[in-house]
Amino acid sequence: MPIQFNKLILWNLLAVAVFASWYWLPGHGFWFHIDSAVFYYFNDKLGESQAWVNVVAVANNRAFDGVALLAMGLVYYSYYRGAGVEQRRQLLIIGLLMLLTAVGLNQLGRAIPVDRPSPTLTFDNIHRLTELAGFKTKDSSGDSFPGDHGLMLMIYTAFVWRYLSWKAGLWGCLFVVVFSAPRVMGGAHWWTDIYVGALAVAAFGLAWLLQTGLMDAAIAWLDRQLPRLKRA
Incomplete structure (x- = not known):
């Protein structure tokens, strides 16, 4: 795949513009007003x-993360099941590289010099999900930026859109919204942890991997290096 300069520049500009507008504005500017409005809207609902x-407590229980993994896996498996032998090999390689990309970009996100506690650790006189629910759940994070759940979901979306189909990509977009929402509704993440932080990291990192041919080259290299099963 030749370098897609227009898309590479576009996604890098988006990443820089979104992050810079949040990072450099005093008090995060208009982004903080969005964050506050979203947090208090859902926090007030917890008191009603x-x-x-x-419902929110179940969605923020660690076990619920398995639902997101299952949903993503089912979409991926639906393409794997209908593929031929060589296509299945490619899909397995793509899946492996997707996981490695998720680890790498998550580390990139952790390297951003931002130490941001979740809204439940920032505001006073609020409803705490952990106090209202009768079972273990999550409603806080000492360092919530960027949102790791949102980042993983965005990476998945980019990969399936690029290597499966636009329909799979639309499923991925739906998963980003649905499965990142519980952390926002419970107060463990700010809205901008996902739609500024995770988006900026994903847009920047994935642009260089997917729009330059680097990922295609990695797939081809692994395809040559990994052994093939001999058929009888």
């Missing part, structure tokens, strides 16, 4: 209904 508390 125990049923809603239970």
Whole structure:
């Protein structure tokens, strides 16, 4: 795949513009008003209904992360199941590189010089999910920026859009919204942890991997290096 200069520049500009507008504005500017409005909207809801508390608490339990993994896996497997032998080999290699990319970009996100506690550790006189629910859940993070859940979901979306189909990519977009929402609703993440932090890291890192041919070259290299099963 030749270098897609227009897309490379576009995604890098998006990453820089979004992050810079959040990082350099005093008090994060208009982004903080969005963050505050989103947090208080969902936090107020926690004080209105125990049923809603239970729903949000379940969605923020670690076990619920398996639902997101299952949903992503089912979409990926639906393409794997209908593929031929060589296509399945390619999909396995792509899946491996997707995981390695997730680890690498997560480390890139951790390297950003931002130490940001979650809104539940920032605001006073609020509802705490861990106090309202009768079971173990999560409602806080000492360093919530960028949102790691959102970042992983965005990486998945970019890969399946690029290597599976645009329909798989749309499923990925839906997963980003649905499966990153519980952390925001519970107060463990700010809205901008996902749609500024995770988006900026994903846009920057994936642009260099997917729009320059680097990932295609890595797939081809692994395809040559990994042994093939001999058929009887």
